[in-house]
Amino acid sequence: MEKKTIFLIGLILITTVGITFSVMLLSQNISDDQKFDKPKNIKADVIMPTKVSRPGCENTDSCYIPSKIEIKKGESVNWVNQDAAFHSVTAGSYGEPSGLFDSTYLDPEESFTFIFENVGTYDYFCTLHPWMKGQVIVQ
Numbered sequence: 001m002e003k004k005t006i007f008l009i010g011l012i013l014i015t016t017v018g019i020t021f022s023v024m025l026l027s028q029n030i031s032d033d034q035k036f037d038k039p040k041n042i043k044a045d046v047i048m049p050t051k052v053s054r055p056g057c058e059n060t061d062s063c064y065i066p067s068k069i070e071i072k073k074g075e076s077v078n079w080v081n082q083d084a085a086f087h088s089v090t091a092g093s094y095g096e097p098s099g100l101f102d103s104t105y106l107d108p109e110e111s112f113t114f115i116f117e118n119v120g121t122y123d124y125f126c127t128l129h130p131w132m133k134g135q136v137i138v139q
C-alpha cells in the first residue's frame, strides 16, 4: 500500500516535470520562429536605397549599396529593397539578361538571395530602372 503511494507520487512528479519541460521547449521554439520571420533580422549584403527609382544614383555609383561586392565561391548575396518603389535584381545588363538569376519585382522591404556556385564576375541590373547597376565578384 505504501509502495503504491510512493509510486503514484513519483509518477505524478515525473509527469509534472515532463509537461513543464515540454511547455518550456515549445514556447522557446515558437519565439525562435517568430524571430526568424521578422524581415528586419535578415542580413542585408546589398541594399537598394531610397529614391533610386529616379536617375542620379548612377553618378555616385549608389543605386545598389555597395555596387560591387566580393564573395567566395559557394557564398550567397542577400539584397534588400529599402526603397518605397519596386526594384529587381536581375543578372546581366539591361536588354541582355543572362538568365542566371532574377528576383522579379521586389516590394519595399522584400529581399532576394542568390548562392553563387562558380567563380566569376557577375553584372546585374534592375529591369525597371536601366541606370541601376551592380556587380558581384566571386573568387
Ligand SMILES: [Cu+2]
Pocket: 052, 053, 086, 087, 088, 126, 127, 128, 129, 132
Ligand atoms: Cu529599380
